[in-house]
Amino acid sequence: MNAFIAHLPKAELHVHLEGTLEPELSFALARKNGVALDYDTPEALLAAYNFHDLPSFLSIYYKAMNVLQHEDDFFELTWQYLAKAREQHVIYAEMFFDPQAHTSRGVAFDTVIRGIRRAQERARAELGIDTQLILCFLRDMSAESAMQTLEQALPYKKWIVGVGLDSDEKNNPPVKFAEVFARARREGLRLTMHCDVNQQNTLTHIDQCLDVIGVDRIDHGVNSLEDPLLCKTIRERGLGLTVCPISNRFVVQNLTAPEIQRMLQLGMRATINSDDPAYFRAYLNENLTALHDEGGLSLAEIVQLVKNSFVVAWLPEEKRAAYL
Numbered sequence: 001m002n003a004f005i006a007h008l009p010k011a012e013l014h015v016h017l018e019g020t021l022e023p024e025l026s027f028a029l030a031r032k033n034g035v036a037l038d039y040d041t042p043e044a045l046l047a048a049y050n051f052h053d054l055p056s057f058l059s060i061y062y063k064a065m066n067v068l069q070h071e072d073d074f075f076e077l078t079w080q081y082l083a084k085a086r087e088q089h090v091i092y093a094e095m096f097f098d099p100q101a102h103t104s105r106g107v108a109f110d111t112v113i114r115g116i117r118r119a120q121e122r123a124r125a126e127l128g129i130d131t132q133l134i135l136c137f138l139r140d141m142s143a144e145s146a147m148q149t150l151e152q153a154l155p156y157k158k159w160i161v162g163v164g165l166d167s168d169e170k171n172n173p174p175v176k177f178a179e180v181f182a183r184a185r186r187e188g189l190r191l192t193m194h195c196d197v198n199q200q201n202t203l204t205h206i207d208q209c210l211d212v213i214g215v216d217r218i219d220h221g222v223n224s225l226e227d228p229l230l231c232k233t234i235r236e237r238g239l240g241l242t243v244c245p246i247s248n249r250f251v252v253q254n255l256t257a258p259e260i261q262r263m264l265q266l267g268m269r270a271t272i273n274s275d276d277p278a279y280f281r282a283y284l285n286e287n288l289t290a291l292h293d294e295g296g297l298s299l300a301e302i303v304q305l306v307k308n309s310f311v312v313a314w315l316p317e318e319k320r321a322a323y324l
């Protein structure tokens with residue numbers, strides 16, 4: 001079964017590029033850019049990954065980004081992820097990036113996106129892996145900062161398929177960004193937002209995603225199962241849910257396997273993703289394998305989850321048809 005999962009052609013729709021920063025690359029970039037790290041070796045850095053909830057993860061994640069400074073650094077980050085994804089038979093990926101985490105420390109938007117784009121083009125040519133980019137706003141920053149970031153991004157709109165919302169959910173509901181997302185929609189971008197598992201007011205946040213923002217997908221969204229009306233709307237609109245089981249195990253100490261099975265039973269388009277694989281020590285295959293080995297999901301359920309990713313991917317219909 002593990003070999004079957006490994007060789008299945010797959011898509012990934014919820015992976016933060018900054019969350020693919022492996023400790024070895026952190027050390028290589030720190031040395032190159034003259035950045036001091038708190039640890040002497042990649043192993044010591046890994047041993048310090050002691051997160052147990054979303055805020056404790058995010059503080060480690062943002063601190064680690066200081067080593068990303070030049071266009072080549074963003075190229076290398078993206079290239080290494082895509083090489084790894086290809087090894088795992090991922091043939092299509094939609095990747096998040098967090099520009100404000102870089103512009104807020106003086107790295108130009110242009111530097112970030114050009115490095116990423118170069119790796120995407122090389123991966124398409126040399127690895128045969130097709131990718132698109134989703135710009136995430138940091139919800140713990142202001143709506144004004146998000147709007148400025150959207151404006152910075154518009155000259156590069158042809159390189160971006162959609163916008164998302166990530167970071168700390170506490171006191172940062174979807175409605176805070178209603179104007180920004182309405183503007184992104186008018187610009188022709190797709191919309192998604194994180195509703196991480198068991199966050200503050202999560203059902204209200206999911207409801208706002210559906211009723212106020214009009215999202216095209218929800219990232220995580222597991223708590224929707226607690227409200228039949230939310231489930232009905234998600235099912236009727238055919239919205240994808242990008243669930244990240246091993247991330248959930250870190251953030252809420254639970255793979256959420258029964259919840260994923262329940263979504264499938266209800267006809268909700270759940271997909272499986274890695275979120276921040278360098279931190280959670282699990283790429284896409286490890287997430288699917290854990291669901292089978294530890295979560296008890298059947299082969300048919302795994303295949304349905306993999307298929308759903310292509311069904312809800314933000315692809316033109318002729319490309320989707322070629323994948324399915």
Ligand code: ADE
Nearest residue numbers: 016166167194196275276
């Ligand atoms: N940024 C990177 N990973 C995240 C996650 N799992 N939730 C919210 N924001 C994130």
Ligand code: ZN
Nearest residue numbers: 166194219275
């Ligand atoms: Zn995420």
